[in-house]
Amino acid sequence: MAENTGKKVSKKALSKSFHNWYYGNLTCFSQEHMQTFGYLVSMLPVVEDLYESKGEQTKALKTYSAFFNTEPQIGSMIVGVSVGLEEARANGEAIDDETINGIRAGLMGPLAGIGDSLIVGTLIPILLGIAMGLSQxxxxxxxxxxxxxxxxxxxxxxxxxxYRGYDLGGAAVEALVGPNATALRESIVMVGTMVIGAVAATWVNITTALTLPGGGTLQSTLDGIFPKLLPLGFTLLCWWLMAKKKVSPIVTMLILLVVAFIGAAVGFFGAATIAAPTA
Structure with missing residues (x-):
């Protein structure tokens, strides 16, 4: 373990970081980035407090430019955890970008589910019910x-x-840099991958209306061999375009739009079908 240099995020920076998230978690919100910029701006005071040189600050901030989206209230814990881990990294602990982003990706889905259920699905309706009663x-x-x-x-x-997340982030350092650190980091990344896979299987809904010459549909055949094969293929296509070919998300969406238009026109998608050729 690296020697601790005694760096600690000041109370002022912690307060500013929290308020940046509280007021700006939806900063520059878009379908491409979601809460990425809100997450980034909340980490800005922390990075400026921990690192003196602009080069170190720029390098650290690049960690928080990855896609981020969660339920804003409960999801505050993820920002706090990130602060604790960044503080540990500034003190020379073996915390890398992959560890921080793996934890972030692994937590944002489950905490979003909890937050949506507790806040959006329970607390807000209760408060609105009381408010409507008082408004009679x-x-x-x-x-x-x-x-x-x-x-x-x-x-x-x-x-x-x-602040609870900040405390947990600091307490998690020993586990992250200890003897089981590699296995733990791999597990965290795997959990994040599973969450992304589950989201793709749940929310990406692509089917084909193409009929086969011998009767039946291509979709029923695919479902019998590999359910959700088309959503998987389109998800991998998007990953390949953006990760390997460096195509921007906007251009990728335009490509999908063109594919959908052509597919619907020829009957591969939608209600139309391609009739079997006749002799």
């Missing part, structure tokens, strides 16, 4: 209640999750 007869109390209570719960809940 045109009373402004409902709106006032919701604005005050929601903002207080969101602020202090996100603050607790952020």
């Amino acid at each position: 007869g045109g009373s402004p109390l409902g709106a006032i209640f919701y604005i005050i209570v929601w903002n207080l719960l969101a602020y202090f809940g996100m603050r607790f999750a952020y």
Whole structure:
């Protein structure tokens, strides 16, 4: 283990980092980047506090330019964990980009599911139900209640999750650089890969309406051999274009649009089918 140089994120930088996430987690939000820039801007005060040279700051910030998207309230914990790990890296611990991004990718999916269930699916409907009850007869109390209570719960809940994540990030260093570090990092990356695979299988829905000469459809045949084969193929195509050929996400989406248009026109996709040739 490398010698600790005593660097520690200041309370001012921690506070600024948290507030950057609280106010700006949807900064420059797009389908291509989602919360990437909100995540990046929340790490900016931390990186500036830990590293003096611009070169070190630039190198560290590149870690946080990867795609990021989670439920903003519960997901504050991921930002806190990242801060703890960045602090450890600045002190010479064997924490690399792969470890930080592996943990981030592995946590953002599960915490998004928890946050969507607890916050979006439970807490907000409860608060809105109370607010609508208070608003009967045109009373402004409902709106006032919701604005005050929601903002207080969101602020202090996100603050607790952020600082709890920061503490966990620091405590996780020993496990990450200890004898089992390699196996742990590989496990974290594998979990992230499984989450991405599950998301692709769940949300990428591609089927074909092509009929086969002997009867039946190509889709039923594919499902019998390898369910979700077409979604897998399109997902791998997107990965190949962006990761190997360095095609931008926007151009990749345009390519998929062209493929979808041509496929629908010839009957491979959609309700239309290609009739079997006749003698």
